[in-house]
Amino acid sequence: MKKISLGDQVSFCYEGETVLDALLRDNIEVPNSCRQGACQSCMVRSLDVEPPVASQCGLKDVLRKQKHFLACLCYPEQDMVITLSQQPEFYTEGTVVDKKPLNQETLLLTIECKEPLDYYAGQFVNLKRADGLMRSYSIANSRSHDRKLTFHIRRLAGGRFSEWVHQELLVGDRIAVSDPQGLCYYLPNRPEQNLLLIGTGSGLAPLVGIITEALQQGHTGDIHLFHGSREMDGLYWIEEMLELERQYPNFHYTPCVSRGDSPEGVAIGRANDVALNRLPDLKGWRVFLCGHPEMVNETKRQAYLNGASLKDIYADAFHVASTSLD
Ligand SMILES: Cc1cc2nc3c(=O)[nH]c(=O)nc-3n(C[C@H](O)[C@H](O)[C@H](O)COP(=O)(O)OP(=O)(O)OC[C@H]3O[C@@H](n4cnc5c(N)ncnc54)[C@H](O)[C@@H]3O)c2cc1C
Ligand code: FES
Known part of the structure; x- marks a missing residue:
């Protein structure tokens, strides 16, 4: 003790x-x-x-x-x-300016910040409500949007913050937005490098920010996105991603479901398994992994074993504090 x-x-x-x-x-x-x-x-x-x-x-x-x-x-x-800590986190005031569903369990939340935020695509902020309860959410924008930030917020049954966002938070409401944080982000330093991005559920959010940023910056390497969910209902933004694929020949999108039937164009299997089966040699690749902590940790190891250098593997595990019920 x-x-x-x-x-x-x-x-x-x-x-x-x-x-x-x-x-x-x-x-x-x-x-x-x-x-x-x-x-x-x-x-x-x-x-x-x-x-x-x-x-x-x-x-x-x-x-x-x-x-x-x-x-x-x-x-x-x-x-x-x-x-x-005597290093209080910096918060700016945000106003909810839009809220719309992406699928049954995930919504697209747009917050306009009073102060512009300086962030890298893929970073996250802590959103804090008036009673002090806060949770981390990844920014789904590229860097060109410094005041209007979008988030993909998945409702967890019984989850205090996400249920509140889905059910009670309204357009026009205020919410505090922290300084951007996290090391899983895109830098345009090696535009010819191939990128592999794997996300599950709302783990698509930071990946959308990264992909948009990379394409805006003229990234020339191949960019492969694998977005996974258990069932079709859990996927979203399929049309938007297919449209991006049509616009940019170096962008490749594979939606994946691990259960049930899937329509044409949707791979069957866990997104990480599908990705690593199709792209077994990751030597020289930059890898981004976001979403379910088990997927992120398992794939980090596997990507390394498949040749990716540790310094080129960026990961954000969406840990939920399931044992912390205060
Ligand atoms: C770096 C980072 C980035 C993230 N980015 C995103 C993102 O972009 N989008 C996103 O949707 N999420 C993201 N998350 C997850 C997010 O921060 C929250 O953890 C998530 O929204 C759940 O918060 P909550 O308050 O709703 O759930 P909590 O209240 O924290 O509950 C967590 C879990 O515990 C269970 N639980 C709660 N109360 C009880 C109880 N009394 N008994 C038993 N079980 C209970 C809930 O059902 C839930 O499954 C991110 C997390 C991290 C760390
Ligand atoms: S770092 Fe999130 S609670 Fe400690």
Whole structure:
């Protein structure tokens, strides 16, 4: 058991618990969302000892040096004195300007931000509602839209934020939008490189942003998108992707379903299996993987074994905090 001191408050972190678990148990309000080290909303700072290396995964060098760490990744190795982060996340005010269905479970949400955001195609933001509940959502635009951002938001049955977005959030409502984050994004540094993009469900969102950006930037390498879902109902934007395929000879789109019948042009099987069967040699390719965490982790490994260099594999696993029911 390790002692975690925050001001006058002392919390105890038991074996197998994170600092975030201990603080939340004592009703200390720490912003959090994914509880998997992805959204960085739970960043806090150590005032004495060096935080465990694993708890600083993905943080900028300057933050690491200042002993910031992610409370959800921190299994303390010794007692710690901490403070809530003095690097408050920057939020701009957003207004919902459009909301329409993409399929039965996913909607296209458009938010106009008061301040322009500087982001790379494929990054995500944290959306925060008035009571402080926040969740991460990937930007589905290219960089040319700095104020109007679109999101693909999938409704999870029983999910607090996504159900609220689907059922209660209205056009005209305000919502806070964080600084863009994440390392899964497109840079136009090697336009001749072939790109493989695999997404499941609303994992299409960042990939649409990346593809649009790459095509706008004149990417000359082949761009292969595999979008997967269990059934046909879970796919969306098929027509839009087919239209893009007609416009750009180097863009190739394969919708995939892993169950049931599929119409002509839709592959049967998991998107990652279909993709790696068709493109077994990924030496020199840039790979983007977004959506279900299991798919992302499994395919990362497989893409590496198929020849992609680790530095060319970009991934965003859409972790949901299923064990965190606060
Ligand atoms: C980097 C990143 C990018 C992301 N991008 C996107 C995106 O572009 N689009 C998108 O749709 N999602 C995205 N996500 C996922 C998103 O952040 C949310 O996790 C997701 O919308 C679910 O949030 P929620 O509040 O609706 O569900 P939560 O309330 O967090 O619930 C999560 C799960 O727990 C279950 N649950 C909730 N309460 C209970 C209970 N009392 N008992 C049992 N089970 C319960 C819910 O049914 C649900 O399945 C992303 C995540 C990350 C980390
Ligand atoms: S990084 Fe800790 S809650 Fe998301």
